[in-house]
Amino acid sequence: MTLPARMTAIAIRTPGGPEMLVPEERPMPVPGPGEILVKVAAAGVNRPDVRQRQGTYPPPKGATDIPGLEIAGEVAALGADVKRWKLGDKVCALVVGGGYANYCLAYEPHALPVPAGLSMVEAAAIPETFFTCWQNMFMRADVKPGDWVLVHGGTSGIGTTAIMLAKAFGGHVVTTAGSDDKCSVAKKIGADVAVNYKTEDFVEATKKATGGKGANLVVDIVGGDYIDRNYAAAADQGVIAQVSFTGGPKAIANFAVLMQKRLHHTGSTLRPRTVAEKAAIARGLEERVWPLIAAGKIKPVIDSTYPLAKAGDAQARMETSQHIGKIVLTV
Structure with missing residues (x-):
């Protein structure tokens, strides 16, 4: 050529x-x-x-x-x-x-x-959303069948991917979106509960969906004032995976809740990671997610x-x- x-x-x-x-x-x-x-x-x-x-x-x-x-x-x-x-x-x-x-x-x-x-x-x-979601949901956290996952921005690229991956691996999903139309799309993709964040409180909705326990994992692209509310919405020993900061990287939060619930608040960026680190994410995807895509379970x-x-x-x-x-x- x-x-x-x-x-x-x-x-x-x-x-x-x-x-x-x-x-x-x-x-x-x-x-x-x-x-x-x-x-x-x-x-x-x-x-x-x-x-x-x-x-x-x-x-x-x-x-x-x-x-x-x-x-x-x-x-x-x-x-x-x-x-x-x-x-x-x-x-x-x-x-x-x-x-x-x-x-x-x-x-x-x-x-x-x-x-x-x-x-x-x-x-x-x-690649971008699947690498991001895989490392945050399955390498840094460990979504297991029956876990509840709160996904913010459920109709974004990250959001749609996170919903599909959580469901494919046996989880239940609460998601947030900015309109009733987007909420209905999120449910079609697989969310069990979709919350219009402009009219409803996602903390309350997450507690209700989980029988008061809270979410085992929160996938957050917002940051800002969501950080304090994520702690409130999380279950004991829950993980908050910070993927982005569309609402800003600074917040006032009640960090006592972090201690009381023994939460893990983790985050990562993808672009500056080493070749070897990204290669490890790729291997996990090919092994565990590619067969699901080929089978039509994730698209x-x-x-x-x-x-x-x-x-x-x-x-x-x-x-x-x-x-x-x-x-x-x-x-």
């Missing part, structure tokens, strides 16, 4: 609004040892991409400035020492950046086969697709918070 010397990628002209995302010509990336080059068919859009565009989430040292953290496509070139993949293999991958482009580099162990029965668009919607929820050149429109859609599930760019 002869590769072009240059490709089209989406650049951030300067920090600012969605209109700052512009297509431009870039040199073709060359895979180093242990890397593969993927001809991108589709790329997922995520909140960190929006924050990078706004200038509040710079890429890690040495990473490309092209946004995009997850892709699906075909292997187009192999770096030295790559053993698992061959040219033409269809893969989806978690990447450190560079997804909004015709071609993108990925580390060999961070790529996984496109699950049977999924389109490239669906496959591109998997990523797609909100909308946009052509690569309209990446600004895709991020503008994300910023409205009207989307349900994942927004994906097609290349």
Whole structure:
């Protein structure tokens, strides 16, 4: 396969609004040892991409400035020492950046086969949220059959994934969403109880659903004043997994509850983690979740697709918070 010397990628002209995302010509990336080059068919859009565009989430040292953290496509070139993949293999991958482009580099162990029965668009919607939810729900916490999981933002990319994973592994789910319509969608995806946070109190609803015990795990993308309420909604020895801070990273909370209930409040970011740490998450997903996707028990929820050149429109859609599930760019 002869590769072009240059490709089209989406650049951030300067920090600012969605209109700052512009297509431009870039040199073709060359895979180093242990890397593969993927001809991108589709790329997922995520909140960190929006924050990078706004200038509040710079890429890690040495990473490309092209946004995009997850892709699906075909292997187009192999770096030295790559053993698992061959040219033409269809893969989806978690990447450190560079997804909004015709071609993108990925580390060999961070790529996984496109699950049977999924389109490239669906496959591109998997890595970022599934890696995040798997490590927070099953590696840092341990969701067991019968556990109650409180998922905030149930119709977001993280939320839809967390609901499906909790249910697939025998858990029960209470989720929050910002409208009655979104609540009914969350229930269709599998939530047992969906709470409109604008009109109902999720602490009360969680206590009621769990017979007063509370949630064994809280998956929180909000932070801010939810932190104190998460402690109130959690069961004894419950885990609060902090995934994001859409409501801000600072809070006033009654930390005595943390002690009284023997809670675990944990959190993690994905992008700066080592190659080996992300590879371990990938292995767990392939072993335990890929068979469920192939069997049709879990399927990523797609909100909308946009052509690569309209990446600004895709991020503008994300910023409205009207989307349900994942927004994906097609290349």
